[in-house]
Amino acid sequence: MLSALRSLMESLGFKGQGKGDVLLEPEELARWYSGLALEERLALSRELAPHVRASRTPKSPETLPAVAVGRIVFQQDGLEGAMPLHHLKVEVWDRDFGAPDDFLGEGFTDADGRFSIRYDPADAGVGDLPDLEVRFFEPQHTFREDGRVVETWRRIGSEKGPDDHGGLHYDFGTLKLPYWEYDPTTPLARLLVTEEGTPPTAYAPGRSLAMLKAVAPIELIKRQHLLQHRLGRAPDVHRIQADYPEPLTVRMEREAPGSSRSDAFFGERLLNGMFSTILDKDPEVPGDAQAFRLYYPWNAYEQDGIHCLPDVDVRLRLVEGRLFPVRIILGLREPGATAPGSPVTRRSFTPADGAEWEAAKRLARVSATLDTELGNHLGQCHLNVEQYAIAAHRNLRRNPLRWLLMPHLREVVLINHSASGFLIGPTGYITRASALTERGIETRLQHLLGSYDWRGFAPAPPVCEGHRYARASGLFWKLLGEHVDAFFAEHGAEVEAQWLEVRRFSDDLVAHAAPAFVCRYLRAKVPGKEAPWFVRTERMDLDAKVTEPVPKAVSAVTRTDTPAPGEMDALKQLCRYVIYFATFRHAWANNLQWEDAGEVLYTCLGLRWGKGGALSTEADLDVAPPPDAATEMLWISWMLSKTNYGFILSNEEADVHPRFVELLRAHAAQFAELGLDVRTVSSRINI
Template identity: 80%
Template sequence: MRTTLRRLMSAMGLAARDAEPELLEPAELARWYSSLGPDERAAVSRELASRVRAPRARRDPATLPAVATGRLIFEQDGPQGPIPLHHLKVELWDRDPGAPDDFLGEGFTDSDGSFTIRYDPADAGVGDLPDLELRFFEPQHTFRKDGRVVESWRRIGSQRGPDDHGGLHYDFGTLRLPYWEYDPSTPLARLLVTEEGTPPTAYAPGRSMAMLKAVAPIELVKRRHLLQIRLGQAPSVASVQADYPETMTVRMERESPGSSRSDAFFGERLLNGMFATVMDRDPEVPGDATAFRLYFPWNAYEQDGLRCLPDVDVRLRLVDGRILPVRIILGLREPGAMAPGSPVTRRTFTPADGALWEAAKRMARVSATLDTELGNHLGQCHLNVEQYSIAAHRNLRRNPLRWLLLPHLREVVLINHSASSFLVGPNGYITRASALTERSVETRLQHLMGSYDWKGFAPAAPVCEAHRYAHAAQLFWKLLGEHVDAFFAEHGSAVEAEWREVRRFSDELVAHSAPAFVCRYLRARVAGKEAPWFVRSERMELDAKVAEPPPRAVSAVTHTDVPQPGELDALKQLCRYVIFFATFRHAWANNLQWEDAGEVLYSSLGLRWGKGGVLVAEDDPDVAPPPDEATEMLWISWMLSKTNYGFILNNEEDDLHPRLVELLRARAAEFAALGLDVRTISSRINI
């Protein structure tokens, strides 16, 4: 655009004093201008207005003779009817085909979406009656190095009015804008993107280059494998693996055979790998602080009958500072069983079972991988953060809260839109590569989204000194507390002054969140009861969510247009929670995908029923994923782990408050001691 402006300025004889102007005939100049897009025309008009006409004297808007009015509402109505588009900037322009348009006036929509713009028709030019046009703008911001905010405006739409309007009043009426609309076809809070449409936001330019750089080395590898399969020359899983870069577990087996399959490594990855999650105490040994349990209840969901996905109950024990698996209970269906709640046979395995123990650990790794992809990664980070992103973009404009939150919410809806068909849906990789059907994936995600809430959240305490993930999570949570507190100390009064936006933000979050989901086991064993074995800090408040009919999963921050006692602290907690999952938590789960899901035989999303069952040696080709799924899995794991753009420390768009950057940089050594390079923590979810 800058090049276009320079060329037009030169063409109009407005070049710099020491430059030779390139003068064009009026007709040719008109052709130039008419070839520009709307945003470029607006930029040219703004740039040249002061050069081609005398500057306007300052005028009291109340004295201007003409007025344009109207009201902006969202495209879709809410339960109570039309939803106003509040605090949006509206500009009134005179369209001049073939020449720079004339700016007439501006205003903002009020809390009801209504606007009034006073203007002088004479500003359209001598002898020219204005051709009216409204243009709509949303706020953007950057931060200077000293923490001061620089505001700008991004055009998001327009509405043509009458040509040659000679009256002194024009009412544009009620205008519906399709702006950050919710998708009515899903029970989850998802952005509506029509088949031929585009989202109301875009990736930062550098992200596309990062994706290309990450994927280019392996794209041809995957294509070659898929071509071989189509030609009837399918490669073995071993050769597929060998064609990709060496991953951590492959390297470990090359250097020390058996090391990546050991009990100690199994426990270490459950603590600190991409699988890192809440680890409850073992309820069967109350009071024993060294006994732990992980449980994955897959029999509750429909399965395809071709793959084996049993209930997995892992019991672990803290021994000499390490977490070791001591028992694995599998609830195995019969091959071909598809219905949720199918009869199961429970089999228990211990380290004394030799090869069967190794097979049971592999089954547990596969279960943990699928649970991580659907839960820790896709559900708790991607889809969870999306619901906050939509509500924030729809409602936060005057409130300084957007300066704190929107940098962390800016691209998540884009990557989630891709995931809707790439990972899930009828042809998504998770649907094709796991035992879950399309319907059960949807059900599982709805259950997961029904269990996430900002209220009361805090990272769980480490279970041992070697629990690096939990130590890092608590350190980052503390850092975010300092950042959020400092932001509210600086802008808290302005946040309170625009509390109506907070209320609308909160109302939409609650209204569009999933119904709270508490499974029968937790209802019977935890809700309303003393259950010291159950880690509550990362879970929603079960006692408040078991009511009938089920309340919404996300708790309200406020119910009033003026903050009540305790609500400012509640808002701080929400902000801390959202930033935590958009940054640290997503980075931990996503960046370790290649390490923990980069070897097909070590872990995958699903194992098939083979001729000899499923508890067989790793190299049984009947059980392992087929070559097409194997190459897709490795391609996806590499792409997710290696596509990185938008780091906190880089602050590429200058939209993060520099305080967060400095707080993180100051703790780099502490995080490094826990195995985390702070340079790898992204500022938002865009992969």
């Protein structure tokens, strides 16, 4: 081994003065190397291996005398047994103690997960029989400024073989690798992270600093409030609000009292705020192009009986290009009722009802806030994108599709893993602050994920000139289509050549998607009917789903190992859909939270029944969130809105194609006119 080290030093050109004209004697090098930490030794070995190989006489793999074989499969079996890990890079090494390990050979698993790597045992060193080990690597990439791809490899695991192996053949057998596994305990497509384990990925380094910068100014405020609460000296909601930075609605009230509670502002935020959502026409006034409806069916879910969360049916009308609420129908349970489908009393309110109208609007705002957090934000962006992220990481390695999608899928499972305990679950903030129980939230999310599909999706058109969100959405969707088309024009042939990976990506998506969900009302009103009031572009094809025997929410891209006619276009549509929700849609819902959910009395996740009933005024603090929930709400709204890292235009990791960056930058002025600073749109979901 010492002679091997001497040869290594000489081959690398480490010359110096003194004995042997070598900078370090092999004995000194061995002592220095053995003192390094394991991670440092492994890094050095990989750094030196190419130089060592380059200094040797090239050998044809077919002439190498020894071979290592095996098969790599996922830890969890599929319906038909073991699931192969295809196209994984595998390296064979000789482990050494106190000196750099020796690289012996490399190869890739085939479609069945099998590898066969030839090597020369003499590469282990003079007089040294190899201590075999196989190491596994996944691809990473960056883009150069000219759009060319630079590939690197990240080690994800290893398996030790025998020590001092003197034979010319070794079979590692079937190796089960716990790699991007699905959580079998949930009906949703979620990543399995064991209690003792960590996710198979990590945040970019700059994201931690961004989080610290965002949270540091308000962390002490929240801690002070919570300590005062525990000591029995909790400040009231007004004091708590004043301690935090001023949000949009507080500033509006300071400058023009009543402006943030007006009917006009209510409609404006449904068009352009964080609440921006699909506006169906009012089915009860067919043919009226100015009449719209929003409906939130909360009575379908289990509630805690403490908070008041009625069914909310909002009727709206466009008047001179502005949207106004004209009627709000509440389906109110009795206080304390918890069961799904509890009896309700329906009450209708109009602007003529004065204080009760204001209270009804407040309940509607709270309803819209909760629906946004569970639907537009957590469901349609975070959890929806996670299912594509898992399937992509499990299957896309050779296919250039990875270069298009991975920059937008890289961190979503990390933030979702945190949200599983922080926001939802038995002690999550949404569970504690809203009327929905843990079971109610789980059911709602399952219904939501059961209604999202990439096929046929396109942003709904604006309902009026002032519908800035819809106009910005349409512009982003258009530019995203240009980006995806250009990518496929450049790499489409290789995408087709590696269609096996697309097939398995699609199979994983469908197999783990939530069951398609269509509520009874829509089943009766939409499939097979014209229903011109129903906006179809942003929703899954209800006609197709209700006719399938066991429909899944996510449609298959392909069911064959070679693309059939139309399937390349389907794949382009899926890519466009995923990137849209990982970027623009998430940015709009997330970044506006401090503006729309930065004042406790304006909106929150849940109003309590209180002594005077949930329809009492804002002055009744028994209805508002208690002090501990109030300060948590403001802390969370600020943190989510202000923590941003990984912007598309900054392209910090250089993993987004520069063409997309320049395409968005060229239209920055158009986005700014619509109220969006495109520099604030992140390339992926990491908050």
